[in-house]
Amino acid sequence: MILVAQTIPWNPGPNWKPPHRRTKTLKQILSDATRTAAAGEGGTVPATGPMQTTYANIESAPSLHPAHSKKWCDITGLPAKYTDPKTKLRYADKEVYAAIRMLPPGSAERYLELRGANVVLK
Amino acid sequence: MVSKYRDRKAQKTYTVVGNDVFADPNSRGQAKNPFDSNVVSNFDQMETLLDYCFINLGVGEEGGGGVGHSVVMTEAVCIPGYNRKMMSELLFECYNTPSVIFGIDSLFSYDYNDGKTGLVLSAGHTATHLIPVLDGKGLVNLSTRLNWGGYQSADYMLKLIQLKYPGFPAKIQSWQAEALMKDHCYVSSDYKEEVANYLKPEILLEKDRIIQFPFTETIKVEKSQEELDRIAERRKESGRKLQEQAAKVRLEKLIKKEQELAFLKTLQARQETDSKRDFKRLLEQNDFRDEAALEKSIRELDKTIRRARKQDVGAEEDAANSSPPSFPLLDIPDEELSDDSKKMKRHQKLMKSNHEARLRAKAEKEAERQRQEDLEREDAAKREADLPAWLSTRHAARAAVLTKIKDRTRLRNELSDRKSLASQMRMKSIANLASDSPPSKKRRRGGGGAPGSSGGGGGAIDDDNFGANDDDWSVYRNITLGTNSDEDEEDNELAKELKAIEDQLLLHDPHFDRNDTQEAKSDWRASLLHAFTHGVREHDLDDQAQGCQIHLNVERIRVPEVFFQPGMAGLDQAGVIEIAGDILLQRVADEQVRERMLRDVFLTGGAVAFEGFDERVRKEVRGIIPAGSVLRGGGGWVTRGMWEEAGGEYILEHRLGNAF
Numbered sequence: 001m002i003l004v005a006q007t008i009p010w011n012p013g014p015n016w017k018p019p020h021r022r023t024k025t026l027k028q029i030l031s032d033a034t035r036t037a038a039a040g041e042g043g044t045v046p047a048t049g050p051m052q053t054t055y056a057n058i059e060s061a062p063s064l065h066p067a068h069s070k071k072w073c074d075i076t077g078l079p080a081k082y083t084d085p086k087t088k089l090r091y092a093d094k095e096v097y098a099a100i101r102m103l104p105p106g107s108a109e110r111y112l113e114l115r116g117a118n119v120v121l122k
Numbered sequence: 123m124v125s126k127y128r129d130r131k132a133q134k135t136y137t138v139v140g141n142d143v144f145a146d147p148n149s150r151g152q153a154k155n156p157f158d159s160n161v162v163s164n165f166d167q168m169e170t171l172l173d174y175c176f177i178n179l180g181v182g183e184e185g186g187g188g189v190g191h192s193v194v195m196t197e198a199v200c201i202p203g204y205n206r207k208m209m210s211e212l213l214f215e216c217y218n219t220p221s222v223i224f225g226i227d228s229l230f231s232y233d234y235n236d237g238k239t240g241l242v243l244s245a246g247h248t249a250t251h252l253i254p255v256l257d258g259k260g261l262v263n264l265s266t267r268l269n270w271g272g273y274q275s276a277d278y279m280l281k282l283i284q285l286k287y288p289g290f291p292a293k294i295q296s297w298q299a300e301a302l303m304k305d306h307c308y309v310s311s312d313y314k315e316e317v318a319n320y321l322k323p324e325i326l327l328e329k330d331r332i333i334q335f336p337f338t339e340t341i342k343v344e345k346s347q348e349e350l351d352r353i354a355e356r357r358k359e360s361g362r363k364l365q366e367q368a369a370k371v372r373l374e375k376l377i378k379k380e381q382e383l384a385f386l387k388t389l390q391a392r393q394e395t396d397s398k399r400d401f402k403r404l405l406e407q408n409d410f411r412d413e414a415a416l417e418k419s420i421r422e423l424d425k426t427i428r429r430a431r432k433q434d435v436g437a438e439e440d441a442a443n444s445s446p447p448s449f450p451l452l453d454i455p456d457e458e459l460s461d462d463s464k465k466m467k468r469h470q471k472l473m474k475s476n477h478e479a480r481l482r483a484k485a486e487k488e489a490e491r492q493r494q495e496d497l498e499r500e501d502a503a504k505r506e507a508d509l510p511a512w513l514s515t516r517h518a519a520r521a522a523v524l525t526k527i528k529d530r531t532r533l534r535n536e537l538s539d540r541k542s543l544a545s546q547m548r549m550k551s552i553a554n555l556a557s558d559s560p561p562s563k564k565r566r567r568g569g570g571g572a573p574g575s576s577g578g579g580g581g582a583i584d585d586d587n588f589g590a591n592d593d594d595w596s597v598y599r600n601i602t603l604g605t606n607s608d609e610d611e612e613d614n615e616l617a618k619e620l621k622a623i624e625d626q627l628l629l630h631d632p633h634f635d636r637n638d639t640q641e642a643k644s645d646w647r648a649s650l651l652h653a654f655t656h657g658v659r660e661h662d663l664d665d666q667a668q669g670c671q672i673h674l675n676v677e678r679i680r681v682p683e684v685f686f687q688p689g690m691a692g693l694d695q696a697g698v699i700e701i702a703g704d705i706l707l708q709r710v711a712d713e714q715v716r717e718r719m720l721r722d723v724f725l726t727g728g729a730v731a732f733e734g735f736d737e738r739v740r741k742e743v744r745g746i747i748p749a750g751s752v753l754r755g756g757g758g759w760v761t762r763g764m765w766e767e768a769g770g771e772y773i774l775e776h777r778l779g780n781a782f
């Protein structure tokens with residue numbers, strides 16, 4: 001479906017003028033929200049409930065369940081008993097270890113990235 | 123998805139919305155999503171999106187300036203106030219809608235399915251929410267979000283496949299990964315148990331899914347045996363002709379050189395008979411500076427002739443097998459011969475020396491064979507005398523070959539790593555070879571004593587005697603990288619040696635059987651990784667169809683499992699079951715309310731469409747609730763949200779889906 005501006009059948013409202021800046025990333029929106037909330041607590045805007053829930057604070061907390069710290073093989077997904085001291089990859093058996101040794105450069109980092117365990121230097 | 127792009131040819135700017143953005147490569151490159159995570163961040167694109175929706179719905183054509191209908195708008199749980207402000211501004215001011223209702227999609231869905239009190243688990247595109255509902259009202263302040271949804275799952279799937287098949291010929295698109303995930307992934311009811319046994323052949327046979335990507339088959343033209351024979355024959359024929367020609371040329375050259383040598387020798391002989399002056403003139407006539415130069419050229423010529431003869435020995439191997447040729451002219455002195463037969467005599471002389479050299483080579487070969495036989499006999503004798511001792515030596519030899527092979531592979535791997543010691547040594551060698559100055563003073567001082575140097579006398583001071591020692595040349599071997607034929611040959615040799623030793627062991631050691639051989643150990647049947655990447659059948663490298671296949675096995679349960687164990691994908695959050703337990707057992711204070719909520723756990727959203735999701739949730743929620751509670755099953759379990767059709771009453775009761 002291709003839209004050309006002229007075919008739109010309704011006219012925008014008389015007061016309608018697109019605001020200057022209409023694109024904000026979620027990060028910007030959230031930081032703006034916390035800033036206004038902090039200003040509001042100063043006096044003008046009263047808190048609406050006993051506990052203010054915001055987009056940021058409904059995020060789930062880190063897991064406390066011991067079962068969830070189980071380790072899985074980065075390559076195959078099987079339960080992993082070992083960790084390669086060089087690449088820090090977890091692996092299931094010696095055959096996978098041999099494969100880790102043969103990985104092309106950069107591959108190990110991509111595996112780690114999948115687990116969020118890669119080190120990013122900024 | 124919205125894509126705005128300008129077509130240079132048509133001089134027009136196009137705006138494309140929805141699935142159509144993928145139709146054209148230009149628009150595909152510009153395609154953008156107005157959402158950031160699960161909230162709208164780009165309202166320009168949102169406006170285009172709404173234009174598209176209203177036009178397709180056919181609203182607003184009645185005239186009256188605006189859309190003219192009330193709008194139900196869904197939004198994320200606990201959406202920031204900024205977004206709602208922007209959205210209502212857009213709807214009221216741009217589209218002139220009379221009224222707008224905002225609400226949470228999953229709560230619409232729950233209400234539509236006659237839910238009153240329960241826990242809503244909504245797994246969406248970019249996030250998963252758990253919202254407790256009491257008497258039809260969503261308790262947004264108790265809800266929790268997990269930052270994982272269908273989009274992240276598909277991305278996870280894509281990355282897993284890409285890493286599993288690094289050299290895959292086709293480019294796997296994200297929409298393909300998403301389709302694969304939807305079609306083949308399912309939630310395991312007992313992940314730990316199932317994944318541990320997933321790659322066992324009998325289970326894998328059933329669970330492995332093979333995805334064939336398109337490929338073009340190249341058909342090899344099979345040549346018939348007859349044709350092959352003919353080609354071989356032709357090749358042999360031409361080779362023989364070439365050899366003959368070369369031999370002829372060589373012979374002619376040789377004869378010419380012999381003549382020259384003879385002439386030079388007579389020249390040398392004249393030194394004794396002629397006077398010094400005459401001899402000197404003679405030398406000058408023949409372009410020689412002095413006697414030393416003459417002697418030198420004689421020596422060199424002699425050498426080349428000898429070398430050429432040796433070469434001929436190799437080329438005419440067959441001739442040696444026939445009866446020994448006779449050289450009758452050799453015994454007749456020169457004086458009695460005519461010029462022609464003198465030539466013949468020289469030729470025969472040459473042939474004779476060739477023949478003798480051949481005989482010598484043959485004798486050497488025979489001696490070598492004899493030596494081998496002796497060795498074998500000795501070995502057999504040793505074996506018969508003391509079998510255990512013999513076996514232990516053989517085993518040791520096998521272990522030695524194995525370590526050699528391992529060392530070679532390790533060295534090769536280290537060379538691929540720029541920072542390893544091996545590659546640093548290599549770089550050092552290269553630098554030394556490339557530099558004009560000698561590598562170090564130490565070596566310069568110590569290297570002078572190598573005997574038998576073939577280096578010329580001219581540059582005696584600069585000469586570091588490189589090459590005098592055969593080991594010097596290995597430096598070039600050390601600096602060459604990669605899989606050159608030399609290395610391959612060495613690998614082959616090692617493999618052959620290993621095979622020979624193992625054959626002997628198989629023959630004589632009762633405790634050593636087929637399964638112990640290296641061959642059996644590296645067999646694909648025993649390989650876990652083979653099962654992982656190529657399934658239960660043998661993989662044929664030359665088969666193009668198999669080269670374009672993806673085997674989905676562990677991924678089938680690994681991808682959806684992230685909802686239950688987000689840590690697997692590097693997300694430091696609790697899984698949905700743990701969140702549910704937290705909400706039900708910690709946050710809901712009232713015992714009775716908790717009891718009622720536990721009776722209804724409602725699943726909605728696209729990501730819960732994984733087969734077995736409900737089963738798993740039921741099983742695990744039962745595990746966390748206190749004994750004696752009854753979990754309602756059946757009716758309330760809906761795996762697809764239908765929030766698009768949700769009624770308005772619900773929202774009238776609650777005004778806004780979100781607590782505000």
